[in-house]
Amino acid sequence: MTSSNGTINSAKANQQPHLRVIPLGGLHEIGKNTCVFEYGDDIMLVDAGLAFPSDGMHGVNVVMPDTSYLRENQKRIRGMIVTHGHEDHIGGIAHHLKNFSIPVIHGPRLALAMLTGKMEEAGVMDRTILQTVAPRDVVKVGQHFSVEFIRNTHSMADSFSLAITTPVGTIIFTGDFKFDHTPVDGEYFDMARLAHYGEQGVLCLFSDSTNSEVPGFCPPERSVFPCLDRHISQAEGRVIITTFASSIHRVSMILELALKNGRKVGLLGRSMLNVIAKARELGYMQAPDDLFVPIKQIRDLPDRETLLLMTGSQGEPLAALSRISRCEHPQVQVKSTDTIIFSASPIPGNTISVVNTIDRLMMLGAKVVYGKGEGIHVSGHGFQEDQKLMLALTKPKYFVPVHGEHRMLVCHSKTAQSLGVPADNILIIDNGDVVELTPDSIRKGDAVKAGIELLDASRNGIVDARVLKERQQLAEDGVITLLAVISTDGVMAAPPRANLRGVVTTADPRKLSSWAEREIGWVLENRWGQLCRNTGGSAPDVDWVGVQREVEVGLQRRLRRELQVEPLIICVVQPAPAGTPAYKGRADAEPDTRPAPRGGRDGGRDGGGRRDVVRDSSGRAPLPQRQLATVGAPASAGAAPTTEVAAASAVAAPAVSLPSVAAPVVSAPVVKAAPVEETDPEPAGRIRRRRSAAAE
Ligand SMILES: [Zn+2]
Numbered sequence: 001m002t003s004s005n006g007t008i009n010s011a012k013a014n015q016q017p018h019l020r021v022i023p024l025g026g027l028h029e030i031g032k033n034t035c036v037f038e039y040g041d042d043i044m045l046v047d048a049g050l051a052f053p054s055d056g057m058h059g060v061n062v063v064m065p066d067t068s069y070l071r072e073n074q075k076r077i078r079g080m081i082v083t084h085g086h087e088d089h090i091g092g093i094a095h096h097l098k099n100f101s102i103p104v105i106h107g108p109r110l111a112l113a114m115l116t117g118k119m120e121e122a123g124v125m126d127r128t129i130l131q132t133v134a135p136r137d138v139v140k141v142g143q144h145f146s147v148e149f150i151r152n153t154h155s156m157a158d159s160f161s162l163a164i165t166t167p168v169g170t171i172i173f174t175g176d177f178k179f180d181h182t183p184v185d186g187e188y189f190d191m192a193r194l195a196h197y198g199e200q201g202v203l204c205l206f207s208d209s210t211n212s213e214v215p216g217f218c219p220p221e222r223s224v225f226p227c228l229d230r231h232i233s234q235a236e237g238r239v240i241i242t243t244f245a246s247s248i249h250r251v252s253m254i255l256e257l258a259l260k261n262g263r264k265v266g267l268l269g270r271s272m273l274n275v276i277a278k279a280r281e282l283g284y285m286q287a288p289d290d291l292f293v294p295i296k297q298i299r300d301l302p303d304r305e306t307l308l309l310m311t312g313s314q315g316e317p318l319a320a321l322s323r324i325s326r327c328e329h330p331q332v333q334v335k336s337t338d339t340i341i342f343s344a345s346p347i348p349g350n351t352i353s354v355v356n357t358i359d360r361l362m363m364l365g366a367k368v369v370y371g372k373g374e375g376i377h378v379s380g381h382g383f384q385e386d387q388k389l390m391l392a393l394t395k396p397k398y399f400v401p402v403h404g405e406h407r408m409l410v411c412h413s414k415t416a417q418s419l420g421v422p423a424d425n426i427l428i429i430d431n432g433d434v435v436e437l438t439p440d441s442i443r444k445g446d447a448v449k450a451g452i453e454l455l456d457a458s459r460n461g462i463v464d465a466r467v468l469k470e471r472q473q474l475a476e477d478g479v480i481t482l483l484a485v486i487s488t489d490g491v492m493a494a495p496p497r498a499n500l501r502g503v504v505t506t507a508d509p510r511k512l513s514s515w516a517e518r519e520i521g522w523v524l525e526n527r528w529g530q531l532c533r534n535t536g537g538s539a540p541d542v543d544w545v546g547v548q549r550e551v552e553v554g555l556q557r558r559l560r561r562e563l564q565v566e567p568l569i570i571c572v573v574q575p576a577p578a579g580t581p582a583y584k585g586r587a588d589a590e591p592d593t594r595p596a597p598r599g600g601r602d603g604g605r606d607g608g609g610r611r612d613v614v615r616d617s618s619g620r621a622p623l624p625q626r627q628l629a630t631v632g633a634p635a636s637a638g639a640a641p642t643t644e645v646a647a648a649s650a651v652a653a654p655a656v657s658l659p660s661v662a663a664p665v666v667s668a669p670v671v672k673a674a675p676v677e678e679t680d681p682e683p684a685g686r687i688r689r690r691r692s693a694a695a696e
């Protein structure tokens, strides 16, 4: 949505030096806020957060933005600014430091203290310099940026909005904010400073859109105090409260209420313990030491004198409260006299896990307090009136709504228009879009690469598209492992053995074996020439990985057509020495009842090799030659298995038992199909689709 104003000015803008602002995350989503500011040769980053996986991202722990652009331009990165310590703003930094360098990071004391913990864990403490800032501090980044930290109010303590002075004008970057006039920690929003910049002239405002659909002012954080107080003081037994550990103000109030109501506090959950320790150490939270009692000892106190504060407000499966709700926690079991308070609202996407947790806790007999009507939670992000106040104070010439899903951005842009910002001066952008600003224009430039990177539980391994596809197949349709014994001269030496896990099928096992035999037979008949190279040595050089993949693809295609299932298929070939007698398969004895082929692979098979040639010419990827080198030769040739083969066999072997009646069983290395590395340039699923598209 390039504004018409921008289009008119675009020729001019291209000639002038301009500021480029490129969000790599945080748009059309809540999470992984990462923004790039660029002028001349300088790049400055503002925040680098993470997001949490959505349904179907099996085994994915966190989602990061694709940072190819930053890796490619890392020599120009002069520094980073951190607005506050929430995970969606700092959660990606430790990971990024492994991939590219950031010379210096300026940020609030609390956020950097939390970041230090993450960097120590990731072993990247020596990769950057951390500089803490105080309100109204101005830091210079590179030649072209100077940034003033303006104290704001948010659910997290020590949070800032930014005034970024650049050669084209001043940018106000709000960070996460709401206008809270009675802040829990007494740190007021420095509205005077915003107004000062508004008076001087703000070129562009980048503002938090999270609650742009909600009318009115966001209630102050303090407003939950009396409601929590009522529930805690009325509780007859234990009080169990869950909230975000990082909601420092909320946690402070809960501790204050525990003290007031004569209850000792037991803490559960790693992040709850970490954040409270850091916040107390730095003076963001006041609580006497003897308020806290280790969880093992708190059981000795009367229930009326205890309060358990824990993680799990989002129904995260491994968090303390979720485990308690499943009766899986070693120290805490639910009692019918417990009052359990959810002092948080579910982030979109977590609603189902949260309500399931609430259901389980209620079924165990506890009183559960949750939901909007109870006054036990308020948002940390301003509503429409807060957003209007921000616009009114800063009086920006141009406006870009950020930090929100698409409809939130649209809604926020309408609010800005209602305050007199012309529609042409507003850009709604997506991750990777480039906002180009000059003193008298705003336009959308050519986008840079943006997307997602998925990290597994270790936060080190990247879950690529193919791995994700395989996990989805496993979850939805299960896995079939297939053991085939094939001699180095291309003869099936024993009946193939299929092993099903999690596969629901009406086909009888003999049928499956017979299909497998047909596919193996077809591959040996039609593909062997390409897969086997006679190098003049004692044994031919066989591309076993290629053989396995051909069998997998064929069988997968057949199962999809015959049974409408798409299990993951892992074919394992056990090579046998040349000259091993052929096994005369069942398949030969049985008539093939498949529907008449329409071309493609089966056409090729039924009609000899003729149609197969057609398929080859229709875009089938040639077999990568590199595989020939990486696959171990059969033991009969005397070669030791390569590392890759050994590793593969360690994974694959337990899933398949050798056929006890197999003819010559050789002690050859077992070769697993499609090792998870770069030999396969694209996800198996895509190869399959293209094939079927070519054939049907
Ligand atoms: Zn935040």
Ligand SMILES: [Zn+2]
Residues within 6 Å of the ligand: 033, 086, 088, 089, 176, 403
């Ligand atoms: Zn945020």
